[in-house]
Amino acid sequence: MFLSRKFEAFMTVVENGSLSKAAKVMNRTTPPIAKSIKDFECTIGKKLFKREKFGMRLTNEGTALYHDLKNLYQQEKEITKKYLTSHITNTINIYYDWGKEKILSEIFKVAETNNIHTNIFRLNSESINDIPDYYGNILILTSEKIICERFSLLKEVQDFDFGIYARKDIINKSEDVMSLLHENIWLCNPALFKSQFIRSLEERVTNNVSKVNIRQIDNTTCCLKSIHTGRYICITNSMMDDFDGDSKIAFLHFTKEIFGKNNLYFYKSKSHSSVLNKIINYIENLNQ
Known part of the structure; x- marks a missing residue:
């Protein structure tokens, strides 16, 4: 990371919802993450989080700061990846619950055409909050609506093959x-x-x-x-x-x-990387 560890810790805690999950993503222990957050709040001069029993919730000031910094954070991650490995990560991770082979095949074709590497995983809705999303390259296909602050609804379409x-x-x-x-x-x-x-x-x-x-x-x-x-x-x-x-x-x-309706819901990383754009464009045009 070119930017400070305090900044990285703040963004990672926001995107993962707790100190322990952020520590896992950053491959660190929890106490240094907690100290980075405390130091970051001292630097900013504002209280950024409300500490709750099962995680961390942003204050109004923290929310405003996050929205101001998230684009910069995503750009910084891609620049870091580029200069440390000579290329920007060109991989998407797709999670799906059951079925959906037809649409997965179509998405895979779009990814191949655009030279995007694709990893496909089975989704357990109970562990949705444990999905690592460090690079903002996650796409989720599910037959049921999910609630997770780190992922936003991209599109809802009728699934005709049921x-x-x-x-x-x-x-x-x-x-x-x-x-x-x-x-x-x-x-x-x-x-x-x-x-x-x-x-x-x-x-x-x-x-x-x-x-x-x-x-x-x-x-x-x-x-x-x-x-x-x-x-x-x-x-x-x-x-x-x-x-x-x-x-x-x-x-x-x-x-x-x-x-009744058998819907297919597409979710994406809330702060998605540019590698998802081609896939997002394809999905947005489904059933149109």
């Missing part, structure tokens, strides 16, 4: 989607299994039947075998390539009229 994979004979015997859900065992990957969508779908279906049988499965081959050998259906928002060549398997879309 539905059920099942044997054609099972689909043909069912009167409609609800009867298909009533009469068969649901398969879904672990992230979807824990989602609000499955909980709400289960509640809706159990209004008409006493119980729904749901099982977690995170292997396409096992999923296919189960569908072929029993009364199993796979609930997903992924148009899986592995199913495309199977003449006995069909995909039945959930309609908006029956199940």
